[in-house]
Amino acid sequence: MLLCGPALVGLASWGGVALPSWLTADDAAYLSGGITAADxxxxATVEGFASGEFQEEAEAAVGNCIPAKATALLTSASLQRTAITASNILFHWECYPTxxxxxxxxxxxxxxxxxxxxxxxxxxLATGERVRDEIDAFSERHPDQxxxxxxxxxxxxxxxxxxxxxxxxxxTYDQLEAIFEDNDGKFQWISGNIxxxxxxxxxxxxxxxxxxxxAFAAYERMAAALGFGDEVLIPSELITYEEPxxxxxxARRGLMSSYEDRITDFRFSSFPQLSVTINGSEGTSEDLVHEKAYGSGSWDVNPFANHYADYFHTDYGLVTIRNEESDSGEDLLIVADSYSNCMERFLATHYRTTYxxxxxxxxxTLDEFLTEHEDVSDVLFIMRGLNLLYETTEHALS
Known part of the structure; x- marks a missing residue:
């Protein structure tokens, strides 16, 4: 049964037979271990077999054909969690692996x-010191920003x-902050410690x-550091989407469905008109926040869909936001990961153009970007540690 199940699902899929999503790996698309790229x-070469690459690719391909894979993954994790919870009766740890x-x-x-x-x-820690030095050197190369x-x-x-x-x-955050804050460099550290x-x-x-x-509390800290403390936005309403x-x-990585959140957003009584370009293609402000789509009930129905990216927006290489009502002659460059997706529009209200x-x-590289965009006055890094201390950030600073 264990062998025939994946074989039948695989043959049906490769033969073009439409199967219900729950019977295939489709429902597991967002889950850790759900669908893996395999070829x-x-x-299938002598070298591939000798290195083990063929075996790994074959195992991944078969794994993609496990019947009802989402149910299998969640059930397996739940059984393991039951054993972990039972063992924790002896220790009373506040938390434990899923x-x-x-x-x-x-x-x-x-x-x-x-x-x-x-x-x-x-x-x-050495990576943190190296990134700090690279940001400092970048700041010194660009004294006008x-x-x-x-x-x-x-x-x-x-x-x-x-x-x-x-x-x-x-x-700890304190350790990372000490690396950056205690450096008498050319950049300004904005503490996110809470x-x-x-x-x-x-x-x-x-x-x-x-x-x-x-995100809004962080924006208030950034706005104060950037000199906009007296012009900070004031929300008029908190929206909570009960569905989905x-x-x-x-939850996706931990294979756990019993805990859940709700997407929230702020509305403002007065908010400027923004025009948007994404990776060079014209868009609208709806591409930053999909409020109309969610208001009409349009969202991914998969229970593990990434609604943070669905409601705000997914990650793009370059987003350009122009404030049609701005009196400012200054531009902002935000160097960011997905942490900025929900709040870059707040900062954009204070500038003519925000990249x-x-x-x-x-x-x-950021040097190349600033050469092509000479009107940028402020450069703001918004990242969590995993991405600030990462090779792609170091490449951008090189």
């Missing part, structure tokens, strides 16, 4: 999933994280991203 034919080997932990008392704390290795750095906190490094107490020498209670209110329970409340439920990246560059999706 065993390309690796399955054996998972890098996501469940915190039942809070109905929350968190990423397990990262160790403060010499390598990661003001450079700001905002490091977004997350469940791995926030003070009071329940997984930090279970790790030896966990990496308490754990603030984290609970400002971050999703099943996703590593902040919710709109946490949002099971974020931590949002994601180094993970645009293969250009």
């Amino acid at each position: 065993p034919i390309a690796a 399955f054996y080997g998972s890098d996501i932990a469940a915190v039942p008392s809070q109905g929350r999933l968190v990423e397990i704390a990262e160790k403060a290795t010499g390598e990661i 003001h450079v700001f750095v905002f490091l977004g906190p997350d469940s791995m490094n926030i003070q009071g994280s329940p997984t930090a107490a279970l790790e030896s020498d966990p990496l 308490t754990y209670d603030e984290f609970l209110d400002g971050w999703h329970k099943t996703d590593h991203h902040w919710n709109i409340q946490g 439920p949002f099971r974020g990246a931590s 949002v560059l994601d180094p993970r999706h645009l293969n250009t």
